[in-house]
Amino acid sequence: MSRRITQLIVLILQSIACMSLQNDTLSAGVMIRHPQTIASQKQIYKLGFFTPPNTTNRYLGIFFAFSQETVVWVANRDTPLKDSSGAVTLSRDGNLIVLDGTNQTIWSTNVTTTSPINPVVQILDTGNLVLREEASGDTLWESFSHPTDILMQGMTLSQNVKTGKQSLLTSWKNATDPGIGSFTGGLDVTSGIPQLVIWNEGRLHWRSGAGNFIYSTPQNNGLVTLTLNSSGCAIRKAWNGAEKRWDVVAEYPENECDGYGKCGPFGNCNALGSPICTCFRGFEPTNEDEWGRGNWTNGCRRRNQLQCGDDGFERLRRLKVPDFAKPSPSRVQDECRTRCLGNCSCIAYAYDNNIGCMFWSDTLIDTREFDSVGVDLYVRLSASEFDSHTERKLYIIIGVTVGFVCISVMMFIAWWLIVKRKGNRAQDSSIMEAGQMFMTDSTAIVLKNESKEVNIGDLTKFTFEMLANATNQFHVDNLLGRGGFGPVYKGVLANKKEIAVKRLSAESGQGMQEFMNEVIVISKLQHRNLVKLLGGCVEKEEKILIYEYMPNKSLDACLFGSTNPTKKLLDWNMRSSIIEGIGRGILYLHRDSRLRIIHRDLKPSNVLLDQGWNPKISDFGMARIFGGNEDHVSTARVVGTYGYMAPEYGMEGRFSEKSDVYSFGVLILEIIKGKKNTRYFNDELSLSLIGCAWKMWSEGDGLSFVEESIASRETEEEMVRCIQIGLLCVQESPNNRPAIQTVLSMLSGEIVELPVPKQPVFAENGSTLGPNGSTQQNVYSNNELTLSVLDGR
Incomplete structure (x- = not known):
């Protein structure tokens, strides 16, 4: 009887302990032991101990509350607990630590601080585990900065070219061992242009290619993850709430052609071809015997050497462009050809709306063909390669011409018969059916x-x-x-x-x-x-x-570039006026016109300046007319411009008035800083433009963010207020962003007290990635880049 009473008391005490942990924080002096957990506020994620299948080892991890077998982060991945003992708590020096059964520390956050703190650990609804100082709210450490094998919404992968520091995904050893495996994945900018890369023990295994990032929007608008598994595959999954399961949306590498350098130098891969590897025109297999046996490692060699001045270019359509591109921003494609032709060491060029010109001077490796996406590559060939095809081209031209004449005669006869039978009305109808174009x-x-x-x-x-x-x-x-x-x-x-x-x-x-x-x-x-x-x-x-005609061209032409003479004219009063003018234009689109319109591509190049420097919004090719009862729309075709897309639009295809507000917020910060969001990176702080604005404003040093040429103590209050308004516009949640009419009231001073903005989701990186066969524009940051729920091709 006494034994049963003791067991009952233990159960009650355990229940009380569990109840005390039903919030989202872990404070000093509190320990979590198996099976206790803490859960995020909305009960999406939990922090606690777990045991992988087919093993008795235990690890501290973060997992979904509704899918506890899906572990998104692991603490002690290489130092497992071997029994049921162990705990997680906060140490005296303020670190989060994992203890074994003998109270020895087997894992720690390893944060060093010189001043006494009152630490607290909180698990957020994003899945981020944050160690912070409770009084000041300063973040000391976060799990998002130390990812394991899964990239989640709001998480960033980054690379700092100057320091070499990278934030990478690392695969598990296998399905039962979360220890660091052979594969790593992340952002690589060392080859010249940012791209997603997977390495196998340091060797290139797969890369997305420049200009070939695409979004693939799931059917629902729920949770999405990207997992790097122990086989080196990046798997995109979306939670299917109706079926209570994870659906695979995409998987890379997806076929043989995705293996790095499958066809060797100057070889091109087509997964539907037989064989899958072919040499570029003007090239032949380096080793015919190996090539015939299906060993394409040595690739191809040039048949006729280049003559520099007399060379031409062969156009190859819809490719994953070769590795090791050298980017050069340009808005005119013809400039790429001219520059490559004038440089004898240039062997190929390409143009992409995101990047501008890309040049190659050594070798062309790791290309593959796509059906619809991809970039056109122009390969430099000797003039003799084109001459050898002249006669064949002549035959083709003659054949096509004769065929066209015959078809035209047949169509004319058919048209004349229809006219004769049905009169002029039928005549007009037949012309339309034939697909003609007329006014x-x-x-x-x-x-x-x-x-x-x-x-x-x-x-x-x-x-x-x-x-x-x-x-x-x-x-x-x-x-x-x-x-x-x-x-x-x-x-x-x-x-x-x-x-x-x-x-x-x-x-x-x-x-x-x-x-x-x-x-x-x-x-x-x-x-x-x-x-x-x-x-x-x-x-x-x-x-x-x-x-x-706008004589002062576009805002980006006037605002960016330290040597731009027109930039000196843009003092603070003029910039403030431009910001308000853009806002009034957006208000008209959202509220005051007879149509309700979401622009979807607000950026500096789409803001033109008239003779009086008044801003005028342009380019409505991507605009969407909203119905009266619509507050947001979802689309599988994400269009717009990298760096200006709201997170919910880029990741889930949801756009609304608040999507335009986000883009406007980026514009405000760019106008204040005089720097382009997608090209700015602060080496000292390792922050993007948005992240830099947040850090300086939140630390009470907003004037340091303002471009030096216009920064002034006399207008400091007005400038810092404008930075705060910009930060309110770029908050992660659309619900937290103000409506455009509220933004204008803030700018005009009608609203005196401003809310405190939440930290932007992309505060520590370059920005988000661009979409698929839809419009993709602007260049990537040369230092850091955010990857947020994307697929690379």
Whole structure:
């Protein structure tokens, strides 16, 4: 009887102990022993001890409360507890430690501090375990900075080129042993351009390739992880709440062609080919016997040596570009060709909207073909390689011409018969069915493969000849810039009116959908802070939009670059006015226009400046019209620009008014700092632009963040307030971000007391990654880059 009473007392005491740990913190003097845990506030994650299958070893880890077999972080991964004893607690020096049965420390956070602290450990709803000083709230250590094998939403992988310090995923040894395995994965920038890489004991195993990052949005908007398993595979999983299981969304490497350097130097891999490896045009196998046996390690060699001045380029479409690219930011693709041709050591070049020009001077290795994504690679060949194909090309041209003439005659006969039978009405119908493109009148455009007429109101119809004359035949001297849509030229009409001519490029990542979207959206809008659409031109294969000309070009052209002469004109008063003007334009889009519009691609290059330096938002090719009852929309096609995308949009495809607010927040901080978010990195603090703004503002030193040329004690309060507003806009949760009308009230001073912003999710890195075959623009930071729930191809 007494034994039962004792057992009952023990059970009661254990229950009381467990109840005392049902919060999300661990304070000094408290110990956690198996099976006790602490759980995050929303009961998403738990911290406690676990035992992998087929073993008795125990480890301290973080796991999902609803899927406890899914361990996302391990503390003592190489020093397991061998029995049921052991505990986790806070040591006297303020560190989180794991003790074995003899009270010996087998793992510690190893934080050194010179002053007495009152430490507390908290597990957050993000899965991050944070050791902080309770009084000041300063973070001393966090598990997100020490990942194991899983990348979670909000976690970052980074590399500092200057110090070589990296934050990496490391695989388990096997399914039952969480010790450090053979594979590591993370961000690599040493080859010139940031890319995801997996190493096998230091040797390259797989890389994503530059410009080939894509998002793959799960069907739900829930939890997503990226796991590096013990076989060297990166597996993307999404939680299926309905079925209570993890669904595999993607897995890399996914086929033979994903193995690093599968086809050797100057060899190209196609997973659907037989054999999968081929040499580039102008190259032949280095070892014919090995190549024939399916051993492609030695790759290919050039048939004819380059002659420098007389060389040409062969275009290879939709590739994972070779390793070891040398980037050079440029907004004009033709510049890449000119620079490569003028450098005898340049053997290939490519252009990507994210990066600009990429050049290669040594070897081309680890390329593969894609069906739809990828970058076009231009390989330098001797002029003799092109001459040998002249006769064959002539035969092809003759054959195609004869075939085209025959088909045209047959179509004409068919059309004439239809006209004869059905009259003029049927004639018009047959022309549309044949997929022709024509203008019906000055107020409607009917486009190839489009069944609808799009009313563009009273906009003027321009002819192609008129625009060619206005731009001097689209001469390069009149080129204002180049976006995802295509090049933009300055033009002067016969009446001396200056215009901006936006011409859809045949190689544009955008196309008819974006062209029509811009016509539909902007033709219905009119505001002093939106660029004005004057007209359009659709003739044959040409699709052109005509805008009012902005003499001071775009905000990024004026704001970035220390040697830019126009930058000196942008004092604080002018920058403050530009910020407010952009905000008024966004307010009009969100609230005041007859349509409710989310822009989805707000960035400095899409803000133009008129003669009076008034900002005007442009480029509505990605804009989305919202219905009256919609507060957010989910999409599987994530479009926009790396560095300006809200986390929920980039990772889950959810966009709303608050997505534009996030982009506006990034713009505010860029305007204050005079630096581009995607190109800025503070070597001393190892922080991105957003992270630097947060750190300096939160430490009461906001003026240090302001660009030196405009920083002044007289306007310090106004500048620091503006930084705080920017930080409020870039908070991780959309619910925490203010609406645009509230932001304007803050900027104008109508709202005096500002809320305290939460720390941005990307405060310690370069930014997020860009999307797939959708628009991807801007360059990566040269030092650090955030990876947040992405797939690399």
